[in-house]
Amino acid sequence: MVSHAGAVRDVIEAAVPRIVAILAAVLPLGLLVQVLGELRDYRHAAVPVAVWLSLLVAAVWLIPRVREGGLTRGQAAVAVAVALAAVSAVGWDRRPHVPAGALDWSILGAVWLLALAAISRPAWEWIPGALLVLAVNGFFILRLLGTAAPGIARLAATAYVVVVILSVFAALRPALRVHVGLAARAAELASRSAAERAAVAAIQADRRDRFALLELEALPLLRGIADGSLDPADEEVRQKCARHATSLRRALVDRARLGRELLAGLEPALSEARQRGLLVEVQVVGEPGRPSREVAQATLAAVGTVLGALPPQPVTLTVLAPPVLVNPGPADPVELYLTFDQLPPAARAPAFPPLTRSSGWRAELDVDEAGTGCLEIGWRPVMPV
DSSP: OOOHHHHHHHHHHHSHHHHHHHHHHHHHHHHHHHHHHTGGGBSOTHHHHHHHHHHHHHHHHHHHHHHTTOOOHHHHHHHHHHHHHHHHHHHHHBOTTOOOSSSOHHHHHHHHHHHHHHHHSOHHHHHHHHHHHHHHHHHHHHHHHTTSHHHHHHHHHHHHHHHHHHHHHHHHHHHHHHHHHHHHHHHHHHHHHHHHHHHHHHHHHHHHHHHHHIIIIIHHHHHHHHTTSSOTTSHHHHHHHHHHHHHHHIIIIIHHHHHHHHHHHHHHHHHHHHHTTOEEEEEEESOOOOOOHHHHHHHHHHHHHHHHHOOSOEEEEEEEOOOOOSSOOTTOOEEEEEEESOOOGGGSSOOOOOOOSTTOOEEEEEEOTTSOEEEEEEEOOOOOO
16 A cells, blocks of 8 residues: 555655755754854853754754644644743843844744744644744843834834744645645555555456366366266266366356355445445455354444544455365455545544454554554455355
């Protein structure tokens, strides 16, 4: 299967967050010159240096998380908190009545943190934090320069720069979501193509097994009868013919009927899912046999539970079973896979009670952080006589 999360991550790494990453690395380095040149303007020279280093540490921690799909609400709150702490520490430690530069380097050094929140989260989550950072910075600007023209000019310039940068990144967020949607669609098509290729390969292997059965067991028997080396009236020969005829009939005819019996038991869940807008693709490879009643009920419950929790999306139901053999092994399992792209977090831990009887039924749900996953169900088949 092609990883949905991996495809989304590839697009995100190649889009706007790469610009934020460059800003996160270049801006603090560019401001280092201003920090070192203004050390005399602070009560404690270690404070601006520590703030500058904290911005680099924040970059190391936050940028990889942006590349993984954007900041969570908690991570965005941490970014805003670091920006607020940087502005507060620099403003509090600066000596009074020592104006330096047109803009405060602390707000410029921390603005990329706000940009990370703006590009990752909706506006109502990061705007209050950005306003709080601007308010704290404005307080220290007015405390330093007063309400005269220089103070108002620096306050206006700072607000203008911050608003412009955040507006640009907030405006790019919908475009990024479109790119993510396109990546998800590409991953879905690639996954479906991979599943189809795997199904074709499994069908071809199944046919080769059945042809090998015909070549190795049935044809020598028929050749022996044809060349007169075997007597068709002999009881042992007749039993072999009957056994091979039954086996070949199962492989060539009953296969579709037994596959329909399994799918008929799942039809209530599949029909309901289709009515809710899910595009369900079904493919059967091998001979699933006729499941017992308890296996059919448990499988219907498990598949129905997962399908009922999925929002409208394409899903693939694949049944893999061993081919019909003359003496089928009792340990050959039937496996059912239900693959999907998005499962809500609340439905990622369903209860699948195991069946403790001889059926060997089991069910596992494997879902990654993005909601992409697969329901895997297995049981031992009951082959018809």
